[in-house]
Amino acid sequence: xxxxxxxxxxxxxxxxxxxxxxxxxxxxxxxxxxxxxxxxxxxxxxxxxxxxxxxxxxxxxxxxxxxxxxxxxxxxxxxxxxxxxxxxxxxxxxxxxxxxxxxxxxxxxxxxxxxxxxxxxxxxxxxxxxxxxxxxxxxxxxxxxxxxxxxxxxxxxxxxxxxxxxxxxxxxxxxxxxxxxxxxxxxxxxxxxxxxxxxxxxxxxxxxxxxxxxxxxxxxx
Numbered sequence: 001x002x003x004x005x006x007x008x009x010x011x012x013x014x015x016x017x018x019x020x021x022x023x024x025x026x027x028x029x030x031x032x033x034x035x036x037x038x039x040x041x042x043x044x045x046x047x048x049x050x051x052x053x054x055x056x057x058x059x060x061x062x063x064x065x066x067x068x069x070x071x072x073x074x075x076x077x078x079x080x081x082x083x084x085x086x087x088x089x090x091x092x093x094x095x096x097x098x099x100x101x102x103x104x105x106x107x108x109x110x111x112x113x114x115x116x117x118x119x120x121x122x123x124x125x126x127x128x129x130x131x132x133x134x135x136x137x138x139x140x141x142x143x144x145x146x147x148x149x150x151x152x153x154x155x156x157x158x159x160x161x162x163x164x165x166x167x168x169x170x171x172x173x174x175x176x177x178x179x180x181x182x183x184x185x186x187x188x189x190x191x192x193x194x195x196x197x198x199x200x201x202x203x204x205x206x207x208x209x210x211x212x213x214x215x216x217x218x219x220x221x
Contacts, residue, residue, distance in 0.1 A: 007034065010041045017051065025062070032058045035122035040094045053090060061120045084108065084115050091118075091125060097133055106132045156183070159190050166194070170204045174211065181207040 011034050018033075019026035033041065033054055044051040089104045097103060107128055108115060118125045160183055167182070168175040182190070182203055193200045 006038060010034070010038060010045070013045055014041060017045065018055065022055070022059075025059075028062065029055060029058050032061070032122065035126075036094065037126065039096070043094070043096075050094070054094070057087070057091065057119070084112065084119070087119050088115060092129055095126075095129055097129070099133060099136055102136055103129060103132050106136070155187060159183075159187065159194065162194055163190065166200060167204055170201060171208055174208070177211055178204055178207045181211065 011030060014033055015026055015030040018029050022029055033044070036044075036054075044054055085104060085108055088107060089100060092103050092107070093100045107118060118128055160179065163182055164175060164179045167179045171178055182193070185193075185203075193203050
């Protein structure tokens with residue numbers, strides 16, 4: 001209910017502003033702009049340049065160039081990719097997602113006629129922006145997780161090499177076995193051991209003792 005009241009209030013404010021410039025078309029233009037998210041409409045009411053651009057696009061959609069008859073295919077072909085990209089960028093930028101350039105690129109991968117539909121249909125555009133944004137965020141999240149995994153493995157490998165070199169100084173005969181035992185610890189503990197020789201020596205002694213006990217334990221059938 002509150003959302004309906006907010007939308008009604010925004011509509012009244014928007015109509016009041018638009019009617020000063022386009023009295024005859026104020027109802028139609030207001031209706032078109034009200035298809036945009038409430039946050040975007042609020043920003044347009046605060047930013048005259050933003051509102052002017054939105055009105056220009058709405059007017060262009062209402063009054064396409066009809067100076068010469070052309071088939072739908074001709075219309076699509078006559079529009080350059082750069083022009084479509086610029087128009088799409090401006091519309092997507094209104095959503096303040098922080099990914100305007102990437103989202104524009106994703107939507108421009110569609111056929112020209114589909115992009116033209118997005119430019120003339122705010123509802124369709126919003127749906128496509130939301131879907132593209134979701135895909136982008138999921139992709140970024142997955143990549144971040146993969147990068148973290150690779151980083152951990154690399155760090156563990158580096159720690160293993162450093163640990164092996166240090167353990168060899170204490171116990172050259174069994175450095176491989178003892179290093180393997182120490183690597184069972186978590187990375188945080190291993191990093192502490194590498195930075196504290198006393199801790200390292202104590203850890204090596206414990207591992208050495210555990211190894212000797214395991215070897216001396218009689219086998220049971």
